Every structure is written in C-alpha cells, then in structure tokens.
Amino acid sequence: MIFNSLEFAIFLPLVFLAYWFIFNRSIQARNVFLLVISYIFYGWWDWRFLGLIVFSSVVDYWAGIRIASTTTLKTKKAFLWLSLGVNLGLLGLFKYFNFFMTSLAEGLSQLGIHADPFTLNVILPVGISFYTFQTMSYSIDVYRGQLAPTKDPIAFFAYVSFFPQLVAGPIERAVNLLPQFAVKHRFSYEQGAAGMRLILWGLFKKVVIADNCAIYVNQIFDNYQTASSLELILGAVLFAFQIYGDFSGYSDIAIGTAKLFGFDLMVNFRTPYFSRDIAEFWRRWHISLSTWFRDYVYIPLGGSRVSKGRAIFNTFVIFIVSGFWHGANWTFIVWGALNAIYFLPLLLRGKNRNNLDTVAEGKYLPNLKELFQLSLTFALTCIAWVFFRAENVSAAWGYLGGLFEGTVYLSQINLGRSILFLGFMLPVWMVLEWINRNDTLFSWVQQSIIVRGVYYIFLIMCMILFYSKPVGFIYFQF
Amino acid sequence: MLHLLQAVADYGLRRTTALEWGDWNKLYAGEINAEVLIMGSSTAFVQIDPTIIEEGLGMPTYNLAMNGHRFDFQYFKLKEYLKYNQRPKMIIQVVDYATMDSTESFFAPQFIPYLDKRAVKEKLSAYDKDYQWLNFIPLMKYKGRSREFLNGFISIFNDNGIWGSYKKGYLPRENKWNEIEFTKYLEQNPNGPPIKFSKYIMNDFTRFVRYCNTNEIDLVFIKFPRYHQLDEITDFSQFNSFYDQLSTMHTVKNFDFQSQSFIYKKKYFYNSTHLNKTGANIFSKEIVDLIKNHD
Structure with missing residues (x-):
C-alpha cells in the first residue's frame, strides 16, 4: 500500500477512527492494534515477506534482553554480533547477493577465468534496508548501555513495524520512538x-x-x-x-x-x-540515515579526530557504504565516492562545520x-x-x-x-x-x-x- | 472555492474558439448550419479543406471530423450537431482502416465544459463510469489538465485562448514525408495497418446510412487515400467490399482515390495514411470534381 493510493486514502481514516475511538483505551490494546494494522499495511504489498520482519524483530528483541542481562563483555558482544549478523545477513541475501556474485564473475572474466555466476531469483523486500537498520540501532544502543531493553514484545514489534515509516523511513532510533509506545496518547487537535x-x-x-x-x-x-x-x-x-x-x-x-x-x-x-557546502547538504539530506552512519559507523571508526590519512579513509568508508546502502549497483558506489571527494576539502581544511x-x-x-x-x-x-x-x-x-x-x-x-x-x-x-x-x-x-x-x-x-x-x-x- | 474556480474555467472554455472547444461551442450555439458536412477521423480532419469544397460546390461546408476517433464518436457528434443545427444536404464521410474499430480511448479534454449535458455524460460513461460523477466533485474533471484549465481562464480575455482555432473544423499539416518513420512503420506493421470491424460500430454505421437515406441527405463515401505502397502489403479486400456493398445497397456515392496519380508521390504525404497541406488541397479539389462529375 503506498501513500498516494486510493487504498491508503480509505485505510488511513478507518484506522484513525478505530485507533482513537476503540483501541486507545489501553496501551496494550493500542499497541496490538498498531502492530496488526502495520502488518496489514506491509502485507498489502507482499504478505510473504512479513516473516522477515517478524524474524528480525524476534532476534533483536531477544538479543536486546540477553545483551542487557549478560555481565560478561564477550557474551554481550556475541549477542550483538548475532543481531548484526542476522540483519546484515538478511540484507546481504536479499539485496546484495546477486550483485556480489555477478561482480565476482565479471572480475574473474577480466583475469581470463570464465565463471557462470550463481544468482538467486528473489525480489527485494520493500523496506528491508530501513527496518533492519532500525532494529540494529536498537541492539547497538542496548549494547552501549544507552538504552534499556524493552520487556514488552508487542511494543517492540510495533516499533519495528510502525506503518507510517516502515517502508521508507525515517529510520527511527529506539531511543526516540520506542518510549512513545509505552505511554498513553491523548488526541490533540494541534x-x-x-x-x-x-x-x-x-x-x-x-x-x-x-x-x-x-x-x-x-x-x-x-x-x-x-x-x-x-x-x-x-x-x-x-x-x-x-x-x-x-x-x-x-x-x-x-x-x-x-x-x-x-x-x-x-x-x-x-x-x-x-x-x-556539501557538508551542510549532508546535515540536511536524509538526516535519519546520515546520522545513523555517523553514530554507528563513522564515530566508531574514529570520525575526524584521527590522523589525516585515517580521516580520509573514514570519510570514504562512510560515503561509499552510504551509497551502497541505496542499492547493489556500482552507480551508487560512485555516487557515494563522489560525495566523499566533494566533502574531503572541507574536512581537511577544518571547514566542514562552517x-x-x-x-x-x-x-x-x-x-x-x-x-x-x-x-x-x-x-x-x-x-x-x-x-x-x-x-x-x-x-x-x-x-x-x-x-x-x-x-x-x-x-x-x-x-x-x-x-x-x-x-x-x-x-x-x-x-x-x-x-x-x-x-x-x-x-x-x-x-x-x-x-x-x-x-x-x-x-x-x-x-x-x-x-x-x-x-x-x-x-x-x- | 474550488467549484468557483471550476465554473470560471468552464465559462472560458465554453466561449473559446480554440481547438475542439471552438468546434463544440459553435455546434452547441447552433452557429454551424452547414449544407455540406465532412465527417471522419484524422483522415478527414487534416485532409479535406471545407473552403475548397464550399467554393467548388457552392454550398456552405464545415469539417465535423473528430481527430483520432472511431465512427461511434463521429456519429455521436453528428447527433449532437443535428439537435442544434439545421440538417445538412450532403455528408462526405471519409472511411479508413480504423473507422469500424471499437473505441478504446477518446480525447477527453474536449468534453470538459460539457459534462453537464446528459448526452455527453451518457456517451462518456459508457467508456468510463467516472464520468457519471466527475462534474460534481470540484475540479476533478480537470485532473491532470492544467493547460486546459489555464486555457479556460485565458479564454475569458482572449477568444483563442492559448492555442489557435481550426479553419472550419479543418487543420492542415505542413509536415514533410519522413522516410525513417516510414521504414520503422513498415517494420512494425509488415502487413500494413490493422483493419478491424466491430459489430457494434457496424450497426451504428448502418443506422447512419439509413438515416441519411430517410432524410434525403446525399451521402458520399470517400475511401481514405494512402501512399500506394500500403496497398501492396495490406489486404484491403474486406475493407473495400464492406463499403462497396453498403453503397450499392443504399445507393451511396462511393469514391476511391487509389488510382489517382497523387498517391504515388511522397511529397503529398506526411505519413503513409495522411496527406500534407499540398496533398490535401489536391485531394479536396479531386473530391469536388468527382462529386460534380458524378451528378
């Protein structure tokens, strides 16, 4: 179901009325309702991929609890890597597998080795790049101790699948959105x-x-x-x-x-x-993604407070990964690299926050x-x-x-x-x-x-x- | 407010002389009243100059053709015409390979200001049910029609609106023959243009012929002139026999131009099924001669 469709024009008022007049009486009932309608909203496109969201949610809900309840750093890390591995694995399988295989075959052919690439005949599940990033941020924040894991599976599942932002963002942080599922909302005209x-x-x-x-x-x-x-x-x-x-x-x-x-x-x-300048552009464009990469990739790599060589490397990493996030095609990688080239002069002259x-x-x-x-x-x-x-x-x-x-x-x-x-x-x-x-x-x-x-x-x-x-x-x- | 904006745009389109609206406005105002009507699709619209016919036959002439439309819409326009204008003495009906085909689409913008007319609404609703309610929801009939909407506003101050008007329903084309396009066309249509006959349209056409006979309207069939090469690859036998039989049965004049010399010259065509302005002049004069000589 897309926002500019007749289906959504009918869906939204019905859900709105049911939400405020029937289900908003208790937090639990409201969250169950939001979860169900979010799954209906997503399943309208292709119900078979609902299983992926459920799977990703189950893994991260469980990993979050285990990360917080474990005292040893090694075990915490293991659960974090489990969460990251599952989500990146889903992305890799559905979004990047065919690209890697065909690129590998092309690379081999350049060396004179013929290889028939093995590719998967799968379509890309809508929104997979968005909800996997959302759930990964939850696990990382719990691991960092910036967020207590939720004990309410319905609230967590509803947070992952919240229909307004499920398929194309904004990529919400659990710190901002998850607590909103734990409080009662009152309708405000404003x-x-x-x-x-x-x-x-x-x-x-x-x-x-x-x-x-x-x-x-x-x-x-x-x-x-x-x-x-x-x-x-x-x-x-x-x-x-x-x-x-x-x-x-x-x-x-x-x-x-x-x-x-x-x-x-x-x-x-x-x-x-x-x-x-281009730095300002990236502070204003797709903010939820650029801040995600800043907080979970760029800063852990050392950001700009490292040697010049390392800062250049970090800049290229974040922009190329960001480009690659958009799609499994060299065009997105070049797009990312080009933005890194635009950004570098500002970074090297210390003018990226002008x-x-x-x-x-x-x-x-x-x-x-x-x-x-x-x-x-x-x-x-x-x-x-x-x-x-x-x-x-x-x-x-x-x-x-x-x-x-x-x-x-x-x-x-x-x-x-x-x-x-x-x-x-x-x-x-x-x-x-x-x-x-x-x-x-x-x-x-x-x-x-x-x-x-x-x-x-x-x-x-x-x-x-x-x-x-x-x-x-x-x-x-x- | 949206209703008001719609009413203003409608008002402008109802008074404009531009394009199809200009035709329909004259038709509904009863200002055409021609003795000779030219009917057909683009093969009449761009090919028969009503002024040449008028001068040649000495009778007021108007080209009522509907560009890109099949016979059911042409017949609808005639029926609307007859409600507001005097009956013609002669109708020149150009028939082409698509005349008897069923309608899949029509040029909707021309009907925008007339959706309050029952006949128009019923006609269009047969193809798209939305036309039953389109006039009631403000501006919905202008959906995706920003230029038409603007034309309505401009027409309040300037009769021609954004675009110019047709010359008695006729729009000659100055374009030249395009060999590349023709080669492409032959590749895509190795057996020539598809000739289809819809039973529903054929019934309409027969009713139309009977109506002309009953009301003593002199009906003339003109088989559309086409570049000679099309006849070499296309089987026109069904097309020819349909109109030949009908003309014999109802004693209708029936003219075929495929033996004329101009159909061998690319300089008179802009594509294989349409004459350019120079070709249209020759064709229009030939029609006058044939009608005169036939009588």
Whole structure:
C-alpha cells in the first residue's frame, strides 16, 4: 500500500477512527492494534515477506534482553554480533547477493577465468534496508548501555513495524520512538492539524513536483545520447527535484501520519538544496540515515579526530557504504565516492562545520556570496545525482560527457507543453521551499485565515491539475 | 472555492474558439448550419479543406471530423450537431482502416465544459463510469489538465485562448514525408495497418446510412487515400467490399482515390495514411470534381 493510493486514502481514516475511538483505551490494546494494522499495511504489498520482519524483530528483541542481562563483555558482544549478523545477513541475501556474485564473475572474466555466476531469483523486500537498520540501532544502543531493553514484545514489534515509516523511513532510533509506545496518547487537535498539514505538503511534493519531474527525467535519461546539453542539464536538475520531492514528500507524509496517531518522528529533510557546502547538504539530506552512519559507523571508526590519512579513509568508508546502502549497483558506489571527494576539502581544511545555521537567516534573499555557494553546491549535487539515476556507470559518464558539449537544441522536451510546469509550478514551489528553509512555512501560512485558505486551495488545486500517472516512491526500491 | 474556480474555467472554455472547444461551442450555439458536412477521423480532419469544397460546390461546408476517433464518436457528434443545427444536404464521410474499430480511448479534454449535458455524460460513461460523477466533485474533471484549465481562464480575455482555432473544423499539416518513420512503420506493421470491424460500430454505421437515406441527405463515401505502397502489403479486400456493398445497397456515392496519380508521390504525404497541406488541397479539389462529375 503506498501513500498516494486510493487504498491508503480509505485505510488511513478507518484506522484513525478505530485507533482513537476503540483501541486507545489501553496501551496494550493500542499497541496490538498498531502492530496488526502495520502488518496489514506491509502485507498489502507482499504478505510473504512479513516473516522477515517478524524474524528480525524476534532476534533483536531477544538479543536486546540477553545483551542487557549478560555481565560478561564477550557474551554481550556475541549477542550483538548475532543481531548484526542476522540483519546484515538478511540484507546481504536479499539485496546484495546477486550483485556480489555477478561482480565476482565479471572480475574473474577480466583475469581470463570464465565463471557462470550463481544468482538467486528473489525480489527485494520493500523496506528491508530501513527496518533492519532500525532494529540494529536498537541492539547497538542496548549494547552501549544507552538504552534499556524493552520487556514488552508487542511494543517492540510495533516499533519495528510502525506503518507510517516502515517502508521508507525515517529510520527511527529506539531511543526516540520506542518510549512513545509505552505511554498513553491523548488526541490533540494541534498535533492532528500539524499532521494533516505535513501530509498535504508531502503529497504536493510527491504528486505535483516529483511525478511531473519524472516525466521529463525518464524521457531525457532514456534518450541521453540524442539529447542536447541544455536538456541534459535540465534532466539532471529535474532529477534532483524529483528525488527530493519524492523522498522528502514520503517522509513528510510519514511524519504527518504518525502525528495523527500521537507519535513524533524525527525530521528527515531540512531544505537540503539551500546548502552552502556539501557538508551542510549532508546535515540536511536524509538526516535519519546520515546520522545513523555517523553514530554507528563513522564515530566508531574514529570520525575526524584521527590522523589525516585515517580521516580520509573514514570519510570514504562512510560515503561509499552510504551509497551502497541505496542499492547493489556500482552507480551508487560512485555516487557515494563522489560525495566523499566533494566533502574531503572541507574536512581537511577544518571547514566542514562552517555552515551550521540556515542561509540568509532573518533575510528575504541570500547575498551574492551565499548565492554562489548555493549554486555551486547544487551543481555538484546534480552531477552526483546523474550517477544515482543512470542505469550504469558508463551511461552516467556518457550523460556527463553530453552535458558539457554545449548544444542547446530541444529534441526531448516540448516547451509549449512544459511551460506551465517548468515556468510556473517549479518556481512557485521553490519560493515555498525558500520560505520553509527555517521550518517557517507552516507558521507563515498560519498567520491569517486568508493566507491559510489560499495556501490549502492552491495545494489541492495543483494536485488535481498537475496530476500525472502515479509513479512509485523511489526509495521503496532501497 | 474550488467549484468557483471550476465554473470560471468552464465559462472560458465554453466561449473559446480554440481547438475542439471552438468546434463544440459553435455546434452547441447552433452557429454551424452547414449544407455540406465532412465527417471522419484524422483522415478527414487534416485532409479535406471545407473552403475548397464550399467554393467548388457552392454550398456552405464545415469539417465535423473528430481527430483520432472511431465512427461511434463521429456519429455521436453528428447527433449532437443535428439537435442544434439545421440538417445538412450532403455528408462526405471519409472511411479508413480504423473507422469500424471499437473505441478504446477518446480525447477527453474536449468534453470538459460539457459534462453537464446528459448526452455527453451518457456517451462518456459508457467508456468510463467516472464520468457519471466527475462534474460534481470540484475540479476533478480537470485532473491532470492544467493547460486546459489555464486555457479556460485565458479564454475569458482572449477568444483563442492559448492555442489557435481550426479553419472550419479543418487543420492542415505542413509536415514533410519522413522516410525513417516510414521504414520503422513498415517494420512494425509488415502487413500494413490493422483493419478491424466491430459489430457494434457496424450497426451504428448502418443506422447512419439509413438515416441519411430517410432524410434525403446525399451521402458520399470517400475511401481514405494512402501512399500506394500500403496497398501492396495490406489486404484491403474486406475493407473495400464492406463499403462497396453498403453503397450499392443504399445507393451511396462511393469514391476511391487509389488510382489517382497523387498517391504515388511522397511529397503529398506526411505519413503513409495522411496527406500534407499540398496533398490535401489536391485531394479536396479531386473530391469536388468527382462529386460534380458524378451528378
């Protein structure tokens, strides 16, 4: 079941009413209800993979208790490795096995050894990268003594499978989300309204921005060999908007949906394209994943407080692993490595924490220096996105080669048909995003009933008028 | 508020002269009243110039063709036309390989401002049940139609809206023959265009012929002109015999252009089944001559 479907439009109000009017009377009944509907939500896509979530939850629940109850460090470690091994094993089997086998065969063929790779005919279970990371963080936090293991299996299972964020995040830490399953929630109009505002904004970004950009992006990336440089630039820029609209839209809907049930999830995006350098970009893009890697990979490796050589190594590790998390393809690895290359100059000059505030804070517009920094960061990001979107690395190089040829004709885009979206809708959205760079869009909208009315009508109107063939959420495939 | 926005856009589309809306608006306002009507799909829409027919026959002429539509929609348009306009004296019906095929899709935006009309709603509902309620939920009929919505607003101030209007329902194409496309077409259709006959459409067509006979409307069948190479690979025997039999049975004029010299020249076509503007001029004049000589 996806958020922009009719099924979900029926599912959500029914579940909402049943939750508040029937099941919220006791914490236990509410958690059982949330667990059941979360499994229904997930099973709607493919019920056979429910077993994997249950298995991962059982192992981590049990491992958490054993880690905490054991006094010897060796045994604690053994249970932690059991938890990590099971989750990484599931990921390895379902997501990376075929990639490793075919890469191995290709590598051997380079040495003149012919090998038929053994591959598994399995599909990637939706959300596996998200819920396995969520459960691993629980085991690690318990091991580190940062979190007491829960004794309530239902609460734990509901935490792992909580339907708003099950299939594409945010990747919630147990420290934040699990305690919310242990307390009684009271319906708050303000929280519900805030949830609905986020859902509406998320749907707008998905339906209007991402799905419409997808039309151009698919056309240009599928025909990059005949497209002009102008179109290739447009394709890369529109893919940047598509993936942001798609993923941040999903996150907003997830956070908004959770709010409807009285839960607070972490913020996953903070207008990342208004970043002045790549370090700031990564503090604003897919925050739940980048902080996960920071806390569980980068810092344990020593982070930046090590020798220069080691810091460079750590930087490459975290970015390449992060790229590889997205998918079993060399394109994601190159994408990660490219981001590491962008990041290194800042790290080596000690400037990776220069821009901790928001650009043009308290001002309407950025100054010229900021504008240059924003443009440069966005351009670098777009170049990296080409690898992320391309079918393979050689196609990405081909695309980038065409990008710098300097041709300006239009062969893939009908300007007459596109003017309304490219010339009106995208600029309006960018203005709204700019207003929202301090998370101030909603408070700005709330200032008067007229602004609020115009804003809601505008979003609904755009979602109807710019409706296009629904496209699945990109991050579902990860 | 959404209802109000919809009403404004509808108002604009109901007064525009642009594209299909311009045609439908004239039709519903009873402003066409032609003595000669041209009917068909794209093979009439881009190929028969009503001005040439009008000058040649000396009778007011209008091209009522529906681009990309099969006969059931063409017949529907005629029935709507007859409700608001005087009966024509002559109908020139262009028949092509797809005329008798069943309808799988239609160009929905042209009907947006008229979904309150019962006949329109019933016709479209037969293909998509959503049309029964689409007019009642605000803006839903404009779903994915931002340009049409904008055109409605602009048409309030500018009759032509964003786009221009057709010339008496006719849109000539200036395009030139594309050899690469033709080669691709032959590869994809080694036996020529698929000719299909739907019983339901054939019944409609027979009713239409009877209606013309009963009401003394001079009906003329024009078999669509196509680039000669198509006849070498396509079996048109069923196509020809269907219309030949029907014309004999109901004494309908029946013209075939496949022996004319222009069908051998690529310069008159923009693809194998459609003439460009130059070809359309020649074709329209040939039609006038044939009708005149036949009489």
